[in-house]
Amino acid sequence: MSAIRLARGFTGRSKIIKFEGCYHGHDDSLLVKAGSGALTFGNPSSAGVPAETAAHTIVLDFNDIPGIEQAFNNWGKDIAAVIVEPVAGNMNLIAPNAGFLTKLRALCTQNGSVLIFDEVMTGFRVGLGCAQGLYQIKPDLTTLGKVIGGGMPMAAFGGRRDIMQCLAPLGPVYQAGTLSGNPVAVAAGMATLKQIQAPGFYDKLSTRTRQLVDGVSAAAKRHDIAFCAQSIGGMFGLYFSREIPTSFAEVMQCDKAAFNRFFHAMLEEGIYFAPSAFEAGFVSAAHGDIEMEKTLAAADKIFKNW
Numbered sequence: 001m002s003a004i005r006l007a008r009g010f011t012g013r014s015k016i017i018k019f020e021g022c023y024h025g026h027d028d029s030l031l032v033k034a035g036s037g038a039l040t041f042g043n044p045s046s047a048g049v050p051a052e053t054a055a056h057t058i059v060l061d062f063n064d065i066p067g068i069e070q071a072f073n074n075w076g077k078d079i080a081a082v083i084v085e086p087v088a089g090n091m092n093l094i095a096p097n098a099g100f101l102t103k104l105r106a107l108c109t110q111n112g113s114v115l116i117f118d119e120v121m122t123g124f125r126v127g128l129g130c131a132q133g134l135y136q137i138k139p140d141l142t143t144l145g146k147v148i149g150g151g152m153p154m155a156a157f158g159g160r161r162d163i164m165q166c167l168a169p170l171g172p173v174y175q176a177g178t179l180s181g182n183p184v185a186v187a188a189g190m191a192t193l194k195q196i197q198a199p200g201f202y203d204k205l206s207t208r209t210r211q212l213v214d215g216v217s218a219a220a221k222r223h224d225i226a227f228c229a230q231s232i233g234g235m236f237g238l239y240f241s242r243e244i245p246t247s248f249a250e251v252m253q254c255d256k257a258a259f260n261r262f263f264h265a266m267l268e269e270g271i272y273f274a275p276s277a278f279e280a281g282f283v284s285a286a287h288g289d290i291e292m293e294k295t296l297a298a299a300d301k302i303f304k305n306w
């Protein structure tokens with residue numbers, strides 16, 4: 001919410017672009033779903049969001065390069081910001097196609113729009129340098145949450161100095177909050193950031209996550225279940241589908257009933273995955289050999305009796 005306000009204040013423009021299936025929190029401008037037909041302005045996706053507010057949000061398809069080019073052709077000089085989860089984690093895990101993030105970077109630079117990477121989910125999960133480090137693309141602003149507070153309620157945004165200098169008290173864009181800079185949350189966050197810098201931390205986390213997705217995939221294959229999976233760092237996606245989806249439309253075609261059946265069967269075995277076919281999963285450093293063996297044995301048992 002604050003990053004969007006800042007981008008609008010910095011550019012003096014109103015329109016923003018977001019992608020269907022990406023979630024960026026409960027700000028009015030972002031609780032917007034695609035309008036009827038591609039390249040129309042959005043409709044509110046929650047009661048209480050004025051249509052006038054949603055009208056400033058353009059909703060496009062993740063990974064659709066022609067779509068984003070067309071939007072910039074139509075409204076380039078009116079677009080304050082493009083906000084994106086660089087690896088989408090709120091519609092299961094959808095990885096960016098080659099060239100998608102590069103294209104966003106190039107079009108924002110050409111049009112003077114602010115590129116915002118929402119790394120609330122990818123931050124310190126796909127790597128120490130977050131998704132922007134992994135894909136070597138520098139956004140203008142970054143939003144962070146979840147991991148950065150080490151489990152305490154904390155969020156942050158930051159980026160280019162010339163943009164950040166538009167914030168009060170240096171600039172005219174207002175931002176404040178009773179709990180901003182809460183010392184307990186900051187201390188927890190600092191302690192977490194210190195721990196994850198330990199040598200080999202991300203190699204171990206990535207290997208562990210890959211072990212999970214490879215193991216569940218192998219169990220599915222043994223019992224001929226239409227299933228696939230992928231991981232990026234400590235994030236993973238499980239799909240009841242033969243192919244890994246690369247868009248919101250493809251993820252919607254995965255077998256949701258099969259996921260629900262798998263989820264409940266795993267829960268019966270004591271393994272608690274995210275309770276939705278449309279959320280990415282996370283492995284943490286606390287997951288060890290015992291948890292992994294138990295999880296893979298449970299998946300094999302369930303697929304065997306499928």
Ligand SMILES: Cc1ncc(COP(=O)(O)O)c(C=O)c1O
Pocket residue numbers: 023024025026085090118119120121145155
């Ligand atoms: C990518 C992403 N951005 C933003 C948010 C919003 O965070 P909060 O619920 O702390 O406002 C979430 C929450 O799940 C998220 O996954």
